[in-house]
Amino acid sequence: VCVCVLHFSECADxxxxxxxxxxxxxxxxxxCFYADHGFDDIIYAYSLPFDKIERCAALSEKLDLFQVLLDHHDALQQLKRRPLKDGQLWHVWLKLDCGNGRAGVLHSEPEALSLARAIAGTEGVELTGIYAHCGNTYSCTGVEQIQAVAQDTTSCVLQFMEKLKAVGxxxxxxxxxxxxxxxxVQDMSKLSEVHPGNYIFYDVQQSMIGSCSLEDVAVRVLTRVIGHCPQKDQLLIDCGWSAISLDGAGKLPTGYAIIEGHPDLKLSSMTQEHGRLEPISGHLDYSKYPLGTLLSLIPHHSCATAMMHPVYHVHSKGRLLGTWNPTRGW
Ligand SMILES: Cc1ncc(COP(=O)(O)O)c(C=O)c1O
Structure with a gap:
């Protein structure tokens, strides 16, 4: 599972x-955070940054299984230059681009096979696996489109595995x-692993894509009404972009988030710590929103919102069960 959305060990547990x-x-x-909390068998699924080779080497030497990912011959050269102690192997995933268009070597390029062979043939390095991230499912709407991308990505990876097999x-x-x-899709069962992360919270974006329903979304940002602005027909709230992120910009009829229980309200603009709510139609009834009113926002993209908070309050059926403390930085 991908825990990059979470940054805290209780949830990864x-x-x-x-x-x-x-x-x-x-x-x-x-x-490092997870390693310090007793986690092992960790994939650092990010095209290997050269300034971090030494820290990666330290983790590889400390953990049973620390794995890196690369998509370029230069990165392989960097690993070659830093052999691990006691004959330990660098465990390397090759990042394949199967249509997502972010990182990775394009699956159809001869370069992909040649890089895989080079990794497998390098002393001190093991080709652990082939990794493709189908982030292009994020531009889908509905199960059919999602499954078409999932099938396409799976087929690309499985075909690539056949090419690898043919060269031993x-x-x-x-x-x-x-x-x-x-x-x-059925063919995904032929893969060794899958790596979802966001599903643990889900969010409005996932409900719009068709991954889940809005009821499945498990994360909220609580905010208070801190001002009435009748001249603009707006409410001022203590939630700006540093609390919920700008990720939902222009994507929702309700603005940057969904205001739970208030489908008639729109989070129309934000500065760093302030937000402005306005009615989608008609005029605000200020008697419904006295100063101090608590409102609950469902974020567009929980990964982005999760990054904004130093502590999470975990609730179940209205009861506070505890707090989770995330990690930060690079
Ligand atoms: C390389 C990689 N693997 C897995 C994931 C998890 O995907 P998702 O956020 O759709 O659950 C991400 C998320 O960005 C990612 O970048």
Whole structure:
């Protein structure tokens, strides 16, 4: 599972059913944080940054299984220049771009096979697996479109595995994103691993894509009415972009978030610590929103919102069960 959305060990504990094994992170700060909390078998699923080779080496030498990801020959050269102590191997995933268009070597390019062969053939380095992230499911709407992308990505990876097999290389295979793993296709069972992360919270974006329903979304930002602005027909709230992020910009009829229980309100603008709510139609009835009124916002993208807060309050059925403390940085 990808724990990059979460940054705290209690939740990653839930996601791994207490095993504290088999996690994916996107920053080294997360990798160190989880390693310090007893997690192992960690994939740092981010095209290897050269300034962080030494820290990656330290984690590789400390943990049972720390794995890095690369998509360029230069990165392989960097690993070659820093052999691990006592003959330990660098565990390397090759990042394949199967249409997502972010990082990765394009699956159809001869370069992809040549890089895989180079990794497998390098002393001190092991080709652990092929990693594709189908982030292009985020531009889908509905199960059919999600599954078409999931199928396409899976087929690309499985075909690539066949090419590897033909040259005598076997290793793991994986794809993953919350939309694809929420509606998996049969062929995904042929992969060694999948790596969703956002599903643990879900969010408005996922409900619009069709990964989940709005009732499945488990994260809220609570905010208070701190001002009435009748001249503009607006309410001022103590939630700006530093509390919920600008991720929802222009994507929702209700503005940057959904205001739970108030479908008639729109979070229309924000500065760093202030937000402005206005009615979608008609005029505000200020008697419904006295100063101090608590409102609950459902974020557009919980990963972005999660990054904004130093502590999480965990509720179940109206009861506070505890707090979770995230990690930060790179
Ligand atoms: C490389 C990688 N793997 C897995 C994930 C998890 O995907 P999702 O956020 O759709 O659950 C991400 C998220 O961005 C990612 O970048």
């Amino acid at each position: 839930l996601m791994t059913a207490g095993s504290r094994r088999c996690i994916v992170v996107s920053t080294l700060a997360e990798a 290389i076997t290793c793991k295979s994986s794809i993953g994103s919350t939309p694809s793993c929420s509606h998996p």
